[in-house]
Amino acid sequence: MTTDSGRLTTHVLDTASGNPAAGLSIELFALDGEARRHIKTVTTNADGRCDAPLLAGENLLVGTYELVFHAGDYLRQSGAALAQPAFLDIIPIRFGIADAGAHYHVPLLISPYGYSTYRGS
Numbered sequence: 001m002t003t004d005s006g007r008l009t010t011h012v013l014d015t016a017s018g019n020p021a022a023g024l025s026i027e028l029f030a031l032d033g034e035a036r037r038h039i040k041t042v043t044t045n046a047d048g049r050c051d052a053p054l055l056a057g058e059n060l061l062v063g064t065y066e067l068v069f070h071a072g073d074y075l076r077q078s079g080a081a082l083a084q085p086a087f088l089d090i091i092p093i094r095f096g097i098a099d100a101g102a103h104y105h106v107p108l109l110i111s112p113y114g115y116s117t118y119r120g121s
Contacts, residue, residue, distance in 0.1 A: 006060040006101045007053040010067060011120070012044050016111040017078065020048025024074040028054050031064040031094065060104075066094045071110050080112050087113050095119075 008028075012021035021044055028039045042050045054067075072089030075082055088110070097104055105120035 005057075005103075006097075006099070007056040007103050008060055008065070008097070009053050009103070009105045010050060011105070011107045012048045012069065012074075013107070013109050014048075014074075014078065014111070015109050015114075016080065020044070020046065021071075021074055021078075021108075021110060022046045022048060023077060024048070025070040026050070026054075027068040027070075029066040029068065030061075031066055036066065060097065060100050062097055062100050064094060064096050066092055067106055067108075068092045069108055069110070071108075071115070075110070075112055082112055088115060091115055093117055 010026065012024050014021045024044045025041060026044065027041045030037045030039055040054065042054065045051055069091040071091050072082065072086045091108065093106060095106060103121065106117060107120045109116045
């Protein structure tokens with residue numbers, strides 16, 4: 001069952017610079033067992049957010065999803081000196097949506113050598 005109130009959002013902050021991570025590419029996938037279906041690719045705006053929810057309303061379904069954050073590309077473009085290969089390059093975060101009518105916010109805090117996430121509001 002779906003409702004029009006549910007949505008999936010994200011926000012990326014660069015903890016090394018203390019700024020929003022603008023221009024960071026994010027891929028969204030739906031998972032079904034080992035199968036992985038690409039839903040969309042977005043890029044964060046100047047505030048480190050997406051211009052619209054990643055999923056909303058009837059498009060937000062109960063299930064398992066994966067956000068893939070292209071942190072290495074963003075960090076290189078921001079001037080960070082990264083080793084080759086970078087310690088953190090692509091950061092996948094798998095999570096479940098149990099209530100299609102709820103707001104699921106998946107923020108990411110990044111630096112060249114660490115990241116953190118949680119279910120936000």
